Amino acid sequence: MEHITAFFAFLASFILVIFYYDRSKSRSSHVMPPSPWAFPILGHIPLLASNSRGSHLILFDLAKKLGPIFYLRLGYTPTLVISSAKIAQEILKTHDRIFSSRPSLTFAEAILPDDLVFARYGARWRELRKICTLELFTARRVGSFAAVRQAEMEKFLAMLSQNLRRTVNMTQELSVLTLEIMQTLVFGTSRTFGANDFLRLAHQANELGGRLHIGDYIPWLKWMDLSLPKLRTLATKFHVLLQAHIEEHRSSIAKQGHGGESFLDVLLSLDNMSDLTIRCLMLDAVSAGLDTTATAIEWALTELLLHPQILAKAQKELDDVIPASSAMVSEADIPKLKYLGAIVKETLRKHPPAPLMVPRESTTDCKVTGYTIPAKTQVLINLYAIGRDPSIWENPLEFIPERMSSEFNAAVELMTFGFGRRSCPGMNLGLTAVHLVLANLLYRFNWTTPDGKEVDVGEGVGFTLMRARPLVLVPLLRK
Numbered sequence: 001m002e003h004i005t006a007f008f009a010f011l012a013s014f015i016l017v018i019f020y021y022d023r024s025k026s027r028s029s030h031v032m033p034p035s036p037w038a039f040p041i042l043g044h045i046p047l048l049a050s051n052s053r054g055s056h057l058i059l060f061d062l063a064k065k066l067g068p069i070f071y072l073r074l075g076y077t078p079t080l081v082i083s084s085a086k087i088a089q090e091i092l093k094t095h096d097r098i099f100s101s102r103p104s105l106t107f108a109e110a111i112l113p114d115d116l117v118f119a120r121y122g123a124r125w126r127e128l129r130k131i132c133t134l135e136l137f138t139a140r141r142v143g144s145f146a147a148v149r150q151a152e153m154e155k156f157l158a159m160l161s162q163n164l165r166r167t168v169n170m171t172q173e174l175s176v177l178t179l180e181i182m183q184t185l186v187f188g189t190s191r192t193f194g195a196n197d198f199l200r201l202a203h204q205a206n207e208l209g210g211r212l213h214i215g216d217y218i219p220w221l222k223w224m225d226l227s228l229p230k231l232r233t234l235a236t237k238f239h240v241l242l243q244a245h246i247e248e249h250r251s252s253i254a255k256q257g258h259g260g261e262s263f264l265d266v267l268l269s270l271d272n273m274s275d276l277t278i279r280c281l282m283l284d285a286v287s288a289g290l291d292t293t294a295t296a297i298e299w300a301l302t303e304l305l306l307h308p309q310i311l312a313k314a315q316k317e318l319d320d321v322i323p324a325s326s327a328m329v330s331e332a333d334i335p336k337l338k339y340l341g342a343i344v345k346e347t348l349r350k351h352p353p354a355p356l357m358v359p360r361e362s363t364t365d366c367k368v369t370g371y372t373i374p375a376k377t378q379v380l381i382n383l384y385a386i387g388r389d390p391s392i393w394e395n396p397l398e399f400i401p402e403r404m405s406s407e408f409n410a411a412v413e414l415m416t417f418g419f420g421r422r423s424c425p426g427m428n429l430g431l432t433a434v435h436l437v438l439a440n441l442l443y444r445f446n447w448t449t450p451d452g453k454e455v456d457v458g459e460g461v462g463f464t465l466m467r468a469r470p471l472v473l474v475p476l477l478r479k
Helices: 002-026 055-066 085-094 106-111 123-136 139-143 146-161 170-187 195-209 219-224 228-256 263-269 275-306 308-321 331-336 338-350 427-444
Strands: 069-074 077-082 366-368 371-373 378-381 445-448 472-477
Touching: 055 069, 055 077, 077 085, 085 366, 085 378, 106 195, 106 228, 123 263, 123 275, 139 427, 146 170, 146 331, 146 427, 146 472, 170 195, 170 263, 170 275, 170 427, 170 472, 195 228, 195 275, 228 263, 228 275, 263 275, 275 308, 275 338, 275 427, 275 445, 308 338, 308 427, 331 338, 331 427, 338 427, 427 445
Parallel strands: 077 378
Antiparallel strands: 069 077, 366 371, 445 472
């Protein structure tokens, strides 16, 4: 009995010590942004622990109460949440160097331990960034696969033509198309993986990546994270799949005596590139293309079906710009399609593929809007909230492409592909694919829903802002 009493006395003392330690930290000399009440030890983790609502929505609601910049303590991790384009610009532009690092994340450590997206700022990141910008995502290399992308587009349009007046799962088909386009660029062939198998893994990664992992914020509670076995299994499946293709590609190069123009060919030709690094960079490229391209096209189609007058205006522009003799839209036509470009921008504003930017971490103390932000502070920039900020966008819940005029520079307000040093090197490739696919879907077909029902607009939960339910449509021939 004495041992039990002593144990509970120790436990109560431990909790009290932590509680007062937490309070003493909050009363530090730093001038900090507003913050809601925090739990002992856990801090504000319970506020984000929801499986039914995305973190971006929870943080958006908090911003309405606390303002465009507020402070959370997630376990032991001080966290700054930004819901303003102006403050985001201060962090990503004015203080870009200070906020260019990444926090250590369970998801990244398991699946992408040596990649560009999640690498901490330093010599290794600079090395990987240089490879991506100077060797992989060059205009010449991406342009060299334009004919292949056009061929994939032709096959996709032929498939839709064979399914006129039938229901088509556009969520699935757009994901397969995007995967095949990205596989061609990364591996040199669109038939590297079984599409359904890889998409199933990608869906699991999106779901697990969107979860809050307790070990990221309270390391000694990492053992309580029930998703760790799933993460490890998923990582094994991804890397076994990629390694098999690396070995097959090496064998092919050895037989032919030379490689091709794909990302994998380039990476295998470089010195001091481990297979782990190659796998991580390939996974970066394929998954980033999937997330941005397919998701953006789905949401664009959703909005156009809800706004038939905008759809009609887009199709009129296509008819005016594309010669009547052309069977499809080419990449060379895209710069001429100004209104289509405005539709894509407005889609990215209202439905950002990654509603929360990949977290950043400060490397030194600095001042942001008058607040003192300590080193090692995690920063979450809520693109979903910024896209709905009424101080920037009039009627932000409305879909109005006209607001995205050709003169309007939405780089800071949108930030879909990041900003500053950590911006995505594949931005131009991603935007080209979105424009090309969307333009051809509108040029060749009219679209309706099965039984004429209104298109569903429910949002899913995950790292990427996917639809809650698949987009199922019926194509009708236009051209």
